[in-house]
Amino acid sequence: MRIILIFLVVTIMSTKIGSSETMQINFTEHDSYSIEVAHIDVGDTIEWLPKNEGHNVEFLAGPTIKSLPEKSELNAFHSVVFNMPGVYLYQCTPHGNMGMVGLVVVGNDFHNLKEIKDFELPRVASSVLKRLIRVAQSN
Numbered sequence: 001m002r003i004i005l006i007f008l009v010v011t012i013m014s015t016k017i018g019s020s021e022t023m024q025i026n027f028t029e030h031d032s033y034s035i036e037v038a039h040i041d042v043g044d045t046i047e048w049l050p051k052n053e054g055h056n057v058e059f060l061a062g063p064t065i066k067s068l069p070e071k072s073e074l075n076a077f078h079s080v081v082f083n084m085p086g087v088y089l090y091q092c093t094p095h096g097n098m099g100m101v102g103l104v105v106v107g108n109d110f111h112n113l114k115e116i117k118d119f120e121l122p123r124v125a126s127s128v129l130k131r132l133i134r135v136a137q138s139n
């Protein structure tokens with residue numbers, strides 16, 4: 001009986017670990033991302049879909065500088081697997097200063113939130129970021 005239980009628990013745990021998910025975020029005609037604050041698990045993927053022209057994804061800050069994903073081309077599909085827990089800040093290169101920014105929270109881990117909060121952005125983007133951080137923490 002005990003062996004069966006252990007087997008069940010191990011099976012359930014490995015199923016959960018093995019089931020990484022993919023979230024899709026669109027570029028919108030309002031110069032924004034369809035999901036501004038993305039909560040994902042470690043190992044999950046985010047795909048950005050160029051549903052509207054003139055946008056991209058450029059990472060500004062994350063758990064460590066070395067781990068920052070590559071910047072994408074304008075109008076290009078972009079896919080990133082997030083293996084390091086923490087908060088990531090990204091922007092659209094042409095529209096970042098208008099507040100086209102987004103957050104990714106990986107593994108519900110806020111250890112580097114201070115660095116994200118302190119990241120210097122133009123005025124409008126900075127106020128959007130403050131709002132997104134409030135949203136991120138309320139989830």
Ligand SMILES: [Cu+2]
Pocket residue numbers: 031032054055056092093094095096100
């Ligand atoms: Cu844009």
